[in-house]
Amino acid sequence: MTAQPNTVDYRPFAPTLGARRVRAIAAATVVAGSLATIIPVVATIPILPPLGLVMLLAWRLLARFAFRPWAAAPLGLFDDLVSGQPLGSAVLLWSLCFLAIDMLEQRLAFRDYWQDWLIASGLIACVIIAGRFIAVPVGAHVDTVLLAQIVMTLLLFPLAARIVARVERKRGEE
Template identity: 50%
Template sequence: MRAPRPSKFDAPPTERRRIAVASAAIMVGSLVTLVPLVATVPFLPPFGLLMLLAFRLRDPELFPSWGPLPLGLFDDLVSGQPFGSAMALWTLIYIAIDMIDHRLVWRGFWQDWFIAGGAVTFCLLGMRLFAAPLGAPVTTPVLLQAAVGVALYPLAARIAAGIDERRRRAR
């Protein structure tokens, strides 16, 4: 008599599901910019980028190096930024973090926070250059967005850790 086949319902979450959950969390982060919030100065940072950074700095092998392309496309479509700006900048940031990972032996949370802060600032300044003519000065709202983005990175890291911990507990 043969042993019964294992059920698909008893199998642990697969790699595809892990990537899909992280991608969905990043997309939800990009959708935060659609929340109707009345303000005289734009101060919402790119939450999709913060979530991407949180997942990338937590698990370097989650996405391949081209992984930010479709996520940046979604962010471009939702946020109204010029088409391709988030795709290009997120991919450049992702590759730069890969290069940093090859240089550093180990990282702590403070280093992750510093890397994420630099990445958010670079992305906001780059998007400002994409959206405005090259002669336009970088104004205070971009710096305010960068400061809020740096301050909210620990929250994004905690959300990514909670999602990852819940996935691991489900095994």
């Protein structure tokens, strides 16, 4: 009988990334998601999802301490400046998302992937619908396009969660 090699790489005293670098990486991914709106895409209907919001929610739900509680405001301001939404809309809505997640974390002791997806789905739908009422007149008929954008964004959340998990795993390896 041969001995199995030790496959566990347990290094308790190995140096890790500092908190500033982790927060900088998280902020850079949210900024990159917000910058995706400036890529010229030809489409018959505008269903480009708010990737900055999706990345922000993925970071907040999967890596709780990646952002400080006030970080949603400056990231939302950057998203407003880049995306063309009315100034302050993402600042308000993204900050409210952080508050809602904080309230849910007080109620839920443990969460799994499906609960994170459900929380993110509800928040994404609320932000997109509230953004519609802030940016577009109420009489405009954009409900079908809005529904398509919400569905597209909800389907992209697992990809954002995968990206965040990969970055977190790489951070743990360093």
